[in-house]
Amino acid sequence: MTSAPRPLQPLTGICVLDLTRLLPGPWATMLLADLGADVIKVENPATGGDPARHAEPHYTANGQRESVYFCNANRNKRSVVLNLKDQAGLAALHALVRECDVVVDGSRPGAAERLGVGYEQLRAIRPTLIYCALSGFGQTGPLAQLAGHDLNIAGMSGLLQHNARETPSMPSMLMGDYAGAVMVVIGILSALVDRERHGRGAFIDVSMLDALISFTTIQMTSAFATRVDPANTGAVEGWGGNPRYGIYRTRDGKYLTVSLLERHYWNAFCRKYGREDLINPDETEADRLTTHGVRGVLYREFLEALFVTKDRDAWIEELHAAALPVCPLFAPEELAGTPQAAARRHFFDLHCAHLGVTIPQIGFPFHMTMSDDRNAFAVRSGPPVLGEANAELLSDVPGRASTRVDIR
DSSP states (O other): OOOOOOOOOOOTTTTEEOOOOEEEOHHHHHHHHHTTTEEEEOOOOGOOOOOOOGGGSSSEEOOOOOOOHHHHTTTTEEEEEEOOHHHHHHHHHHHHHHHEEEEEEEEETHHHHEEEEEEHHTTTOOOOOOEEEEESSSSTTTTHHHHOOOOHHHHHTOOOOSSTTTTOOOOOOOOHHHHHHHHHHHHHHHHHHHHHHHHOOOEEEEHHHHHHHHHOOTTTTHHHHHHHTTTTOOOOOOSSSSSTEEEEEEEEEETEEEEEOOOHHHHHHHHHOOGGGGTTTOOOOTTTOOOOHHHHHHHHHHHHHTTTTTOHHHHHHHHHTTTOOOOEEEEEGGGSSHHHHHHTTTTEEEEETTEEEEEEEEEESOOBOTTTTTTTOOOOSSOOOOOTTTTOOOOOSSSSBBBBOOOO
């Protein structure tokens, strides 16, 4: 069944077969779907679909339950349930591949091949196929077969310690998952351009660890410097040692993020609060990302004592009026109510048809307007019901509605 025509988006007419689950793959394919791709999510009946469907908390309405986690990473997709371990399920998957442009797999190296859905197997069906294999540690190397859990990847990235003497702390986000997901999107978009220009398919090997290490441009500066010259002790200080770039508590027990790195901002701040004595007339650009030595102790004492004299929001109103880069530190439950969130549409509401209620969604990660004034992004549907597209997409396989595929 062919759906009704819809407004053109950058990826309109591109079909993506999504074999991934949980966070990194589904978030990446949701972004492709938001940009217009037709994403078909293939789910395993043995696990009740994507395991994210079972994660707490859940929305419960209309006699239905759906995981908030699942809803946050799977809008604009269609779901089919296929058991790839039986011949009928595999035949149905191969039928879908004939009409798809992209396959995204999130299993460990070799697992897709054992199921009959590896790159070479699917490339034989669709020679210009773009196949993205997302894993924790990549298709090669001694850790290729290790499960790719985010904490392990974060720990191996160098991002949980600033140096070997420091006690590491738990990360507050799934940094490896998101780094890998971003590279999935970049790789697929690059391959689509190459196919359009040169007629080639592609195999994209995305390692979450590789992706996250590529984000360590600043963190690796000291390690690189000492590798070349072991006597080099210079360091970028942006991790709490610089008092002009840190987090400070306010009178109401909330917090501010202070980013007075540049000399002109610091000088203006000191003048505003009567501490011209803390202005360093000899400060240079080289001092920007340092601890500021002995002066830094005085800076920190000043800032700590000052910020506890007023509530967080009073500080924000006062400092933003002076165009000084000090911002509120928000807890997740505060985010949606801010003027910035409203102006940039960080969140929006979406009607979830099978629940019969409106659910919140996180907004698009960038804004893009085409030359015909249309928005590149669009919301076409909420998260899919498990297997809702089986009858539409599959025909002529025993025990199934159809293997005939019409997905444009």
